[in-house]
Amino acid sequence: MTSSFNTLVTNPLALYPQALERTANIKLLVLDVDGVLTDGSLLVGADGKEVLKVFDSLDGHGIKMLQSTGVMVAIITGRTSGMVEGRARELGIQHVQMGISKKMDALQKLLQQTGFKLSECAAMGDDWPDLAVLPKVHFAACPAQAHEEVKTRVHYVTQRSGGTGAVREVCDLIMKAQGHYERLLNESL
Secondary structure (H helix, E strand, O other): OHHHHHHHHHHHHHHHOOOOHHOOOOOEEEOOOOOOOOOOOOEEEEOOOEEEOOOOOOHHHHHHHHHHHHEEEEEEOOOOOHHHHHHHHOOOOOEEEEEOOHHHHHHHHHHHHHOOHHHHHEOOOHHHHHOOOHHHHOOEOOOOOOOOOOOOOOOOEEOOOOOOOHHHHHHHHHHOOOHHHHHHHHHHH
């Protein structure tokens, strides 16, 4: 029993054999923010305004590498934050939609702007507001700490939690499926 547990921990694709196939032709990765790019914590000041978001550097580097392969990354989030705008700008994410209550409408608008189809789209979310999008894209993922209802409706649950490298896991998966991972790794050595 221990050896099969170790296999699952060291090779999450053993749990999700269809993940590589589903990500092979992805051209757009859409990300939620709170609970995906962050751990979901909201640090709020005495004035009731959010004062800090903490982002993971592994996620950031993964996003930059994924974009270098031609896959576009976008953000669709329910909250509005200057911190998200700044992080997106730093990572070169050009499509950022904030304050969105109807995420599928926002995704449809993004698809019209970019010319991509749902069959070329991946998305990552962690809670009920993301359920409007996740079942409709070709590849849906969520972080390890996502709500149970989300976990039952995605193709891949990361081993890492949001804000601690979960997005990097998905970026790496897409790069592996599309044959870019080893090349980028070798360029780093």
